[in-house]
Amino acid sequence: MKKLFFKSLCLVGISAMLLGCGNKKKAAQAAAAAAEQARLDSLKRIEMIQKAADAEVMMKLLEDEPVFDIATNLGTIKVKLYKKTPLHRANFERLALTGYYDGLLFHRVINGFMIQGGDPLTRDTSMVAKYGTGGPDYTVPAEFVPEYKHKKGALAAARKGDAANPLRESSGSQFYIVQDEQACSQLDGAYTVYGETVEGLDVIDKIARVATNNRDLPLSPVRILSVTLDEVSRPKAAPADTTKAE
Numbered sequence: 001m002k003k004l005f006f007k008s009l010c011l012v013g014i015s016a017m018l019l020g021c022g023n024k025k026k027a028a029q030a031a032a033a034a035a036e037q038a039r040l041d042s043l044k045r046i047e048m049i050q051k052a053a054d055a056e057v058m059m060k061l062l063e064d065e066p067v068f069d070i071a072t073n074l075g076t077i078k079v080k081l082y083k084k085t086p087l088h089r090a091n092f093e094r095l096a097l098t099g100y101y102d103g104l105l106f107h108r109v110i111n112g113f114m115i116q117g118g119d120p121l122t123r124d125t126s127m128v129a130k131y132g133t134g135g136p137d138y139t140v141p142a143e144f145v146p147e148y149k150h151k152k153g154a155l156a157a158a159r160k161g162d163a164a165n166p167l168r169e170s171s172g173s174q175f176y177i178v179q180d181e182q183a184c185s186q187l188d189g190a191y192t193v194y195g196e197t198v199e200g201l202d203v204i205d206k207i208a209r210v211a212t213n214n215r216d217l218p219l220s221p222v223r224i225l226s227v228t229l230d231e232v233s234r235p236k237a238a239p240a241d242t243t244k245a246e
Contacts, residue, residue, distance in 0.1 A: 055097035059090065061235040067198060068096050068233075071225040072106070074210075075203035077177065078230055079155045081195040085143040088157060088170065088194035095173055096227040106222040107131040108176075108215075111208045113183045116158055116176040117224055131217060136172035139165075143192050150184035153177065153197030153204060168192075179208045 064083035069076050081089040095101060105122035108131075109115045121127040121134030140157065150156065155177055157170030170192050177197065178184045197204065210218045 051098040052094075055094050058097055058229070058235075059093050062093065062229075063233060066093065066233040067230040068092070068227055069230050070101075070200075070227050072203065072207065073221075073223050073225060074206050075200060077200035077203050078198050079153075079177075079195045080198050081155075082145070082148060082193075084145045085148070085192060085194035087140050087143055088192055091140050091172070092175070092194070097229070099226070100173065101224050101227040104224045105131075105218075106207055106224070107217055109208060109210060109212055109218050109222065110179075110216050112180050113208075114176045114178050114180070115204060115207050115222075116174065118158070118171070118174040120173065128217070131215075132174075135174055138172045139169035140172060140192075142168045142170065143194065144189055145193070146189070148193040150178050150181060150187050150191075150193060151196070152179065152181045153201050154184070154193050155195030155197070156187070156191050156193045159191060177204055179204050 065080050066089075067078055067080045069078050081092060083089065100120070101118060103123055104117055104120060106115050106117040107119055107122050108117075116132075119131055119134040120136075121130050127134075139159070148154070155175060158174035158176055159165055159168060159170045162168065168190060207218075207222050210220060210222060212218050
């Protein structure tokens with residue numbers, strides 16, 4: 001009986017030692033993983049700081065109405081930014097040149113109206129219930145220019161409704177592109193139009209025609225692969241664009 005008791009104690013002791021070793025190993029692995037994640041986060045911050053600095057240099061070299069290519073998995077839409085909406089123009093330039101839009105979805109698509117994208121939450125499928133609510137922690141003051149209308153292909157800024165946003169300030173990143181001029185004309189003077197499509201009206205129609213659910217979200221993702229400066233607007237001897245999709 002004593003021998004059996006002693007053996008039991010030994011087994012308990014060995015189990016405890018093994019458990020302790022296992023816990024220490026798991027703790028060491030967790031610490032190593034945390035350290036590696038911190039290293040990657042630091043590198044990411046450094047990369048973003050460099051991209052932001054490069055973007056500021058590039059922006060100083062751009063013409064008054066630069067053209068950007070919104071490349072999607074359904075084709076490319078070329079948009080020209082307007083000079084009379086400088087705040088929106090600069091904001092779009094900065095976001096595009098730093099790769100902010102790359103990988104995002106057109107999360108709201110209404111055939112016979114418009115297509116909308118630019119929400120960073122759309123990178124995460126677990127956030128689908130919140131698509132349309134994301135963006136940077138700032139808004140852009142409204143810039144209503146009477147001559148800039150919601151014509152087909154117009155590039156405009158999305159925003160919160162008047163009740164929550166009486167100054168009609170624009171989202172920091174979300175934008176929409178007009179598909180149907182007649183349906184969107186009611187938005188003139190209420191939403192900032194800051195650019196227009198110069199090529200790719202057929203792509204807008206193609207995106208608008210995709211099947212959607214009851215929240216206007218395409219059933220098959222319509223993804224922005226990249227938003228890059230078009231060759232026609234690239235300054236001579238400009239810094240290399242590092243944000244293009246590989």
